[in-house]
Structure formats: structure tokens, C-alpha cells
Amino acid sequence: MAEAVTVRLSTTLVEMLERTAWQAEPHEACALLLGEAAGGVVTITQAVVTENVTEGNPETSFEIDPGMHILMQKAARAGGPQIVGVWHSHPNGVARPSDADKAQSVERGWVWLITAAKDGVVDHAAFRADPDDPHQLDSCTLEVTQG
Numbered sequence: 001m002a003e004a005v006t007v008r009l010s011t012t013l014v015e016m017l018e019r020t021a022w023q024a025e026p027h028e029a030c031a032l033l034l035g036e037a038a039g040g041v042v043t044i045t046q047a048v049v050t051e052n053v054t055e056g057n058p059e060t061s062f063e064i065d066p067g068m069h070i071l072m073q074k075a076a077r078a079g080g081p082q083i084v085g086v087w088h089s090h091p092n093g094v095a096r097p098s099d100a101d102k103a104q105s106v107e108r109g110w111v112w113l114i115t116a117a118k119d120g121v122v123d124h125a126a127f128r129a130d131p132d133d134p135h136q137l138d139s140c141t142l143e144v145t146q147g
Contacts (some may be wrong), residue, residue, distance in 0.1 A: 005140045007111050007126035009035075009044040010147035014124065020049055021089035021117045027058040030088040032072050033111060034081035042084050042111050042128075042140075048072060061100055062088045085111030085128075093118025095125035097137045108134045113142075 020029045034046040050065035052058050064086060076082045085107075090098075095116035097105075105112065112127040124144075127137035 003040055005111075005128045005138075006041045006143055007044065007113065007128075007140045008041060008143045008145060009113075010145050012147055013044065013047060014144055017047060017087060017089075017113075017115050017124075018117065018122050021091070021115045021122070024052070024089060025091050025117065028052055028054075028060070028062040028089050028091060030062040030064055030086065032064060032069060032083055033085040033087055033113060034072065034076075035084045036082060037084055037109070044084060044111070044113070045081055047087055056100075059091065060098070063104075083110075085113060087113040087115070090114055090116040091118060092116070093121065093123070095123040097127055102135050102137055105129045105134045105137060108132070110134070111140065112137050 031047040031049040033044045035044040050068040052062045053065050054061045054063040093116045095114045108131045110129045114125050116123045126140040126142040128140050130136040
């Protein structure tokens with residue numbers, strides 16, 4: 001059984017992700033999540049929004065810009081914040097990983113934060129790629145803090 005994980009981020013960051021999701025509609029928006037993971041808590045301090053460079057249908061799939069991913073990896077190696085996961089929006093209003101999301105998940109232990117937006121209603125959910133099987137995305141507790 002996977003370790004229970006809490007994903008923590010600020011209201012300011014949540015509001016920014018919501019705006020990004022609405023602006024991208026009807027397409028999926030995406031970002032790399034930066035922060036730190038310690039003791040069953042993943043704290044997200046930044047979201048670096050990237051262009052959705054999917055070769056598929058952008059209304060139902062996303063791909064992080066590989067150039068931005070490389071830049072963030074280099075920044076992390078130089079002492080910057082670590083990449084702890086990925087965020088994307090679901091314009092269909094369902095805040096849970098699709099089969100495509102599960103197939104696309106390859107980074108063990110990464111957080112998958114999903115913002116679902118449809119008809120003026122927004123929902124958020126967090127998942128973590130299993131350390132043994134990254135295609136298994138386990139539900140996490142999502143904690144939004146003031147700030």
C-alpha cells in the first residue's frame with residue numbers, strides 16, 4: 001500500500017492555476033510544480049506554466065514543453081526548487097486522472113495536481129505517482145493554505 005501523502009499549496013497559487021485553466025479553455029493547460037517533499041508532505045511553492053505542446057487533441061491531452069522541463073531540471077541542480085510534479089486542467093469538469101494521464105505518468109513519486117473547470121464550477125484534486133508503478137496515481141489529501 002502506498003504511503004499517504006498530503007499535497008500543500010497556497011490560495012494564491014490555486015487562484016493562479018484556476019485563472020490559467022479558464023484562459024486555456026477549451027484546451028488543457030499545464031505546468032511543472034516546484035517545491036519540496038519531506039515526511040509525507042509535498043509542498044508546492046511555484047507552478048511554471050508551459051505551453052501545451054501535445055501532438056494529440058489539446059482538449060483532452062497535454063504535454064509539458066520539454067525545453068522548459070530541461071530548464072527547470074538545470075535550475076534544480078543549481079540549487080533552485082525541485083520539480084515535485086505536474087499540473088494540468090481538465091476542461092471536462094472531472095478532477096481525476098484519465099487513462100491517458102496514467103499512461104503518460106513516468107516519474108515515480110511525482111504529484112499530479114488536476115484543476116477541473118466547467119460551467120463556472122472548479123474542482124481540484126491531487127494524486128501521486130506510485131513509487132513502484134508510476135502509472136498508478138493514488139489520491140492524496142489536498143491542503144490549501146492562506147497566502
